[in-house]
Amino acid sequence: MSHTAENPETFAMPNDRVPREWSRKGTSVSLRGLRRQFGSTLALSDLSLDISPGELVVMLGPSGCGKTTALRALAGLEPLDAGSIFLDNRDISKRAAHKREMGMVFQAYSLFPNMTAAQNVAYGLKLRGVPTKTIETRVSEMLDLVRLPTHSDRYANELSGGQQQRVALARALAISPKVLLLDEPLSALDAKVRVELREEIRRIQLEFGITTLFVTHDQDEALAIADRIAVLNNGAIEQIGTPAQVYSSPVNSFVAQFVGSVNVFTEIIDSNNAVVVLGQRLNLDRWSVGSIGSKVRLMVRPESISVKATEDGNVTISAVGFMGSSLNITAITQAGDVVRSNVSWHGGSDLRPGMSAKAEIVGPILFAESLSS
Amino acid sequence: MASIVASETELVGKPSIKFGESEKMFGLGRRFRFIVLTLTIVFFLIPVLASVRYSLLGNHNSLTLSAYGAIFTDPEFISSVLVSVKIAVGTVAITILLVTPTVVWVRLKRPDLVTVLETISLLPMIVPAVVVTLGVLTAFASLPNIIMGSPVILALEYVVLALPYTFRSIDSGAGSIDIKTLVEASKSLGSTWLSTMVRVILPNLRSAITSAIFLSTAFVFGEFAVASLMSFTTFPVWLVQVGSARADESVALSVVALLLTWGALTLISIIGFQRQKRTGIRRSSTFSVSIITKE
Numbered sequence: 001m002s003h004t005a006e007n008p009e010t011f012a013m014p015n016d017r018v019p020r021e022w023s024r025k026g027t028s029v030s031l032r033g034l035r036r037q038f039g040s041t042l043a044l045s046d047l048s049l050d051i052s053p054g055e056l057v058v059m060l061g062p063s064g065c066g067k068t069t070a071l072r073a074l075a076g077l078e079p080l081d082a083g084s085i086f087l088d089n090r091d092i093s094k095r096a097a098h099k100r101e102m103g104m105v106f107q108a109y110s111l112f113p114n115m116t117a118a119q120n121v122a123y124g125l126k127l128r129g130v131p132t133k134t135i136e137t138r139v140s141e142m143l144d145l146v147r148l149p150t151h152s153d154r155y156a157n158e159l160s161g162g163q164q165q166r167v168a169l170a171r172a173l174a175i176s177p178k179v180l181l182l183d184e185p186l187s188a189l190d191a192k193v194r195v196e197l198r199e200e201i202r203r204i205q206l207e208f209g210i211t212t213l214f215v216t217h218d219q220d221e222a223l224a225i226a227d228r229i230a231v232l233n234n235g236a237i238e239q240i241g242t243p244a245q246v247y248s249s250p251v252n253s254f255v256a257q258f259v260g261s262v263n264v265f266t267e268i269i270d271s272n273n274a275v276v277v278l279g280q281r282l283n284l285d286r287w288s289v290g291s292i293g294s295k296v297r298l299m300v301r302p303e304s305i306s307v308k309a310t311e312d313g314n315v316t317i318s319a320v321g322f323m324g325s326s327l328n329i330t331a332i333t334q335a336g337d338v339v340r341s342n343v344s345w346h347g348g349s350d351l352r353p354g355m356s357a358k359a360e361i362v363g364p365i366l367f368a369e370s371l372s373s
Numbered sequence: 374m375a376s377i378v379a380s381e382t383e384l385v386g387k388p389s390i391k392f393g394e395s396e397k398m399f400g401l402g403r404r405f406r407f408i409v410l411t412l413t414i415v416f417f418l419i420p421v422l423a424s425v426r427y428s429l430l431g432n433h434n435s436l437t438l439s440a441y442g443a444i445f446t447d448p449e450f451i452s453s454v455l456v457s458v459k460i461a462v463g464t465v466a467i468t469i470l471l472v473t474p475t476v477v478w479v480r481l482k483r484p485d486l487v488t489v490l491e492t493i494s495l496l497p498m499i500v501p502a503v504v505v506t507l508g509v510l511t512a513f514a515s516l517p518n519i520i521m522g523s524p525v526i527l528a529l530e531y532v533v534l535a536l537p538y539t540f541r542s543i544d545s546g547a548g549s550i551d552i553k554t555l556v557e558a559s560k561s562l563g564s565t566w567l568s569t570m571v572r573v574i575l576p577n578l579r580s581a582i583t584s585a586i587f588l589s590t591a592f593v594f595g596e597f598a599v600a601s602l603m604s605f606t607t608f609p610v611w612l613v614q615v616g617s618a619r620a621d622e623s624v625a626l627s628v629v630a631l632l633l634t635w636g637a638l639t640l641i642s643i644i645g646f647q648r649q650k651r652t653g654i655r656r657s658s659t660f661s662v663s664i665i666t667k668e
């Protein structure tokens with residue numbers, strides 16, 4: 001069910017990542033045809049995914065898309081109706097959760113309230129009968145790793161949300177798991193801590209070279225830390241690829257609209273296999289989306305549209321949102337369509353609501369699809 | 374004592390203050406609260422003080438501890454307390470072993486059944502005790518005589534009758550922690566079911582279970598009707614017997630029983646509070662404790 005991006009037209013991304021050679025320390029994970037049904041809802045529909053050793057794959061999708069079910073199935077916390085899970089080519093589908101050797105970080109409130117931070121981290125090691133001296137060393141190593149060396153005696157309720165998740169991460173890693181599973185670990189935190197912690201997670205993940213599956217509904221999070229992103233919808237993977245591939249070459253309109261924001265234009269193809277958008281003729285040769293006279297839907301990223309103030313423009317600016325480093329411009333065309341643009345702060349500092357402006361498509365068409373069946 | 378706290382909470386919870394007159398009304402509210410609180414304290418303390426005085430009264434208004442001496446040297450006292458202790462131990466053991474896993478399982482696997490369980494747990498309060506007693510007797514009629522003829526059957530009765538208090542106590546403790554996530558976190562770290570229960574769930578339910586233990590014990594040491602009906606001389610039954618023959622000893626006994634209960638409740642509050650201070654595990658039973666002391 002998974003697709004790789006085939007779209008050759010990818011516009012240059014400053015943070016484009018080429019998949020690196022994965023650390024050989026890690027374990028490979030393979031999900032094969034996972035299927036899980038809750039009543040009449042199909043949570044997982046023949047989902048297959050391969051994760052290379054040491055790779056960080058983010059499962060991204062709207063709520064109810066099956067991403068958490070997939071992660072829980074991998075952890076052994078959710079039974080499967082069909083499908084197999086392989087770890088280093090060994091089938092572990094029937095193995096109980098406590099024997100799967102996976103470290104898991106939950107959304108929130110997963111620290112044992114009756115134990116201190118150090119006792120939480122030591123928990124998995126104690127269960128494995130590790131000698132007390134070794135446990136002590138390991139616990140202090142782990143708390144150092146998550147930058148909480150002085151918090152070992154604190155109980156969960158004496159730690160902030162971010163600190164609790166750091167301890168949860170230390171606890172998950174202490175047992176040297178084969179795979180690290182992160183189930184929306186940052187969603188309960190405030191914006192600043194979320195960004196800090198996701199960078200920490202990535203740093204630690206790279207340091208350990210541990211195969212990681214990270215589940216989130218936050219596209220910024222996914223784009224920022226993933227080696228590859230698997231975009232899920234209705235229990236199946238719509239697309240899997242590097243953040244740059246998923247962002248700039250979506251394979252369908254769901255991925256295009258879910259990852260990042262888009263402008264959607266519905267136009268009719270003219271005799272030269274082109275459409276006219278914002279007064280510009282755009283060639284559709286690269287997109288096989290129908291014949292002359294048929295309707296086509298085009299998607300264009302806000303950053304691919306420039307807006308410049310001018311007397312006789314094609315749009316009227318209706319709102320200017322200050323985003324810090326950039327501006328989100330909302331404009332209305334003469335036909336009444338809404339156009340959204342993202343311009344640099346310097347480039348758009350003279351734009352004010354009510355002004356006439358010229359909107360122009362300066363980047364590629366992100367995705368085009370035929371509307372006539 | 375607990376009733377006083379309840380009254381105070383109720384007044385704080387429903388202030389009769391109108392907007393615009395808050396300052397004036399607030400002063401009046403405070404005075405009103407003080408009066409009600411004083412009246413309540415007087416209402417509860419007078420009988421206690423009167424009992425203490427009466428139990429200490431000797432001939433010609435002299436003070437004496439003879440009533441207390443008499444009860445502690447009475448062989449019936451020891452044997453009735455012993456019977457009640459045995460029943461209490463049995464009731465506590467069965468309750469904890471039955472209710473704790475049930476609550477954990479339901480909260481974990483069938484959270485939709487929590488309300489159903491809550492309703493069932495309240496039935497002994499709605500159904501008359503005699504009906505429950507007969508029901509339990511009928512249900513266990515086939516058990517051998519060693520159970521039916523011994524205080525064990527009374528323990529079985531009390532497990533059911535004390536359920537409204539014990540279930541609520543354990544269930545509210547379980548409701549205050551995220552059992553599902555804790556169990557899953559424990560399993561993912563390599564723990565078995567048993568180990569998870571012992572190392573994670575039970576320690577986090579400790580104060581709730583302690584409350585349930587105290588509540589069951591208090592119930593056993595306070596229940597008269599069923600024990601008398603089934604012809605067992607438990608502590609409360611003996612208390613009534615003594616009361617009909619020797620009034621001063623009966624009152625002295627009531628005072629002792631009252632002090633013991635208060636002592637136990639204070640202990641549970643201290644233990645719970647100290648624990649709560651650091652771990653933040655919510656103590657679950659203040660409300661349930663207030664119910665039993667009203668009984």
